[in-house]
Structure formats: C-alpha cells, structure tokens
Amino acid sequence: MIDKLEFLIALSRERHFGRAAEICGVTQPTLSAGIKQLEGELGVLLVARGSRFQGFTPEGERVLEWARRIVSDSRAMRQEVESLKRGLNGHLTISVIPTALSMVASITTPFRARHRNVTFTILSRPSTTVLQELEDLAIDAGITYLDNEPLGKVSTVELYRETYCLLTDVNGEFAGRNTVSWEELGHVPLCLLTPDMQNRRIVDHLLRNAENPVAPTLVSNSMQVLLSHVRTGRWSSVMPAILIDMLGAGENVRSIPIVEPQAYHKVGLITPRRETQTPLVAALIAEAKRYAMQMG
Incomplete structure (x- = not known):
C-alpha cells in the first residue's frame, strides 16, 4: 500500500506519469498499474486520464491528502527506528529562498558538528516552490518568509528579521x-x-x-x-x-x-505540522532555535 501511495504523491508533484515513475525508480507501466490497483482497492477513480495526466478527481485529491499523511508517518517511523539502532543519521533536504542562502551554513555547520552521520542537500527555490515541495514531501524543511504570504499547515521557527x-x-x-x-x-x-x-x-x-x-x-x-x-x-x-x-x-x-x-520581514524555518517530528527534523528545529536565540 505504501509504495502505491508514494506513486500518487510523485504523480501529484510531477504532473506527468513518466517523470513520476522515474522519481520512484520504476517503469511507467509499473506506476500506472500501481495507481490502478489502488483505485481498485478503494473502489474510486483517483486520476483523470487521457493521453496524458489531466489531474486528480475530487476523490483523488482527498486520497492524496491521506497519502501524504500516511507516507510521512511511515517515513518518520522508519527514521526513528533507525535512529534508535544507530543514533541520528540520514539525509536532510532543505529548500531555501535566495536571500537566505548565505545564512544556511550558520545552521547546518553546528548541526553537522553535533550529528556527524547526517548529510544535507540545500536547494535554492522561490517561496511558492518551497511550500509546494514541503507539501509534496519532496523536502524535509524550508527556509522562507513567514509573514508576507499564506503558509498553510506548517510549523515555524523565526530565524531573523530581514531589513x-x-x-x-x-x-x-x-x-x-x-x-x-x-x-x-x-x-x-x-x-x-x-x-x-x-x-x-x-x-x-x-x-x-x-x-x-x-x-x-x-x-x-x-x-x-x-x-x-x-x-x-x-x-x-x-x-x-x-x-x-x-x-x-x-x-x-x-x-x-x-x-x-x-x-522588515520575518524569515524562518518551516517544517510539516505534526504531533511528533522525525528525529532529523526535530534536531533541525532545535538547531534553528539555537540560532534564533543568538540572533535575538
């Protein structure tokens, strides 16, 4: 079930069957078959099909919300179990607005000093893309403006005020x-x-x-x-x-x-709003709060 929900999330992100299959590491027929199986199990049509991807049905949009929640919880469980076995380890992907890129090292460097088995990917993105990637589970966190445009369902840590x-x-x-x-x-x-x-x-x-x-x-x-x-x-x-x-x-x-x-405008870390964060994201939030205290 989880792999089929991953297919659905990838299709939402890419809006293209071929690119979604490539991201998931499967062939396009495998991805299409997996989504059809999911439709059969749920008894509803999820994807509006034609010669190319045309969007999700209303039922598909609702299932997509559940898919993001379930896949996120599944990843969090696996990460927590892995951390219990080996200590904090893994990879963090963070999308950052261009104006904040120069300060990211002030967070990642002390984080890396505390957790030597964690690696990073830092991406430069517009604020709207940061939000979309976070919703699509394509990134673990973002650094963006907090007070100028709607953020949706995220948790925030104010890092500094941009003048x-x-x-x-x-x-x-x-x-x-x-x-x-x-x-x-x-x-x-x-x-x-x-x-x-x-x-x-x-x-x-x-x-x-x-x-x-x-x-x-x-x-x-x-x-x-x-x-x-x-x-x-x-x-x-x-x-x-x-x-x-x-x-x-x-x-x-x-x-x-x-x-x-x-x-001035507030710039901060945004993460998915959850009752329990993954160990990696929880450690990142703690590092962000230490940085904010230094800046304050």
Whole structure:
C-alpha cells in the first residue's frame, strides 16, 4: 500500500506519469498499474486520464491528502527506528529562498558538528516552490518568509528579521549619506530578483510610494549574480542587510540602510505540522532555535 501511495504523491508533484515513475525508480507501466490497483482497492477513480495526466478527481485529491499523511508517518517511523539502532543519521533536504542562502551554513555547520552521520542537500527555490515541495514531501524543511504570504499547515521557527539596504557606487549620487528613503530610489536604475521571487514582490511593494519608479535594468533569480554586478561599481540594488553582512559589499560599493518606512520581514524555518517530528527534523528545529536565540 505504501509504495502505491508514494506513486500518487510523485504523480501529484510531477504532473506527468513518466517523470513520476522515474522519481520512484520504476517503469511507467509499473506506476500506472500501481495507481490502478489502488483505485481498485478503494473502489474510486483517483486520476483523470487521457493521453496524458489531466489531474486528480475530487476523490483523488482527498486520497492524496491521506497519502501524504500516511507516507510521512511511515517515513518518520522508519527514521526513528533507525535512529534508535544507530543514533541520528540520514539525509536532510532543505529548500531555501535566495536571500537566505548565505545564512544556511550558520545552521547546518553546528548541526553537522553535533550529528556527524547526517548529510544535507540545500536547494535554492522561490517561496511558492518551497511550500509546494514541503507539501509534496519532496523536502524535509524550508527556509522562507513567514509573514508576507499564506503558509498553510506548517510549523515555524523565526530565524531573523530581514531589513533592507541600498548597494550603490561608493562615489555615486548617495555618497556620504547614512540613510536613503524608498521614495528616493524611484529614479535609481536597479538590478533586482525576478518577479517570481517573494523578495522582489516585497521590494516592488515598498517602491510603490516612489515617484515614477523606473523598471529594473537587470533581473536574475540569483543573489550572487546581482551582487557580482553591484561590485563592479556601475550597478545598484536593494538587498537584505544579512546577505551583505555575510558576503560583503565590495570595495567600490556602499551599503546604505533604507528608511521611511523602516521595513522588515520575518524569515524562518518551516517544517510539516505534526504531533511528533522525525528525529532529523526535530534536531533541525532545535538547531534553528539555537540560532534564533543568538540572533535575538
């Protein structure tokens, strides 16, 4: 039964029979047969079929909710038994919004020092993808914004509060300034994240008060790409202060706090909401709380 529920979850994630089968390590006919067997056992049609995947039936959507719950509990049980035999071990996959990538090592490094048999995969993802991957059991945890868009059924640990700075040429228009306002940035050509990123939506919202704001001169889904352009001294950008503190602005660049308003957004760890977390996720939550206490 569990393997068939895994098939269903993979199909929900990939929306394609072939890709779902590949993720599950089986052939497409095996995956399709497994889902049909599940339909036969339950006596309902779960998947709307055609020449390609067309979606789930209402019954399928409900079964999918149960599948995620059952598979999650099954994985938690296996992990706990394994931890009882061998101590904490295994692999954690964490999806992280681009603006928070630079701080992840502040959690994974002390975690690894305490638990030498745990390995990590860290993925850069937009906030919406982080939530979807967590729901689909594709990741163990995420690091994303906590207060700007709906999160759904997750547990959260606030890690820090993101504030914003203008990165600009050290000899440019704002040379000698200690602060700038969002309104003043309206005429500054900026390089920013792509519109699918929540940080970009936050920045766009804050710039709405600016008079005749100009369109970005460059966009990227990578903060490293933006920072490399700013470091030439010929580009400007709006970036989180924590990112600048960890990566550095560069010799030709000044970092100037943006005020009026003094904006901030909460960034934190999100995990599936459960009565009992898996041993790995529970240890990750404990590490996140230690980091939050240091930051607070």
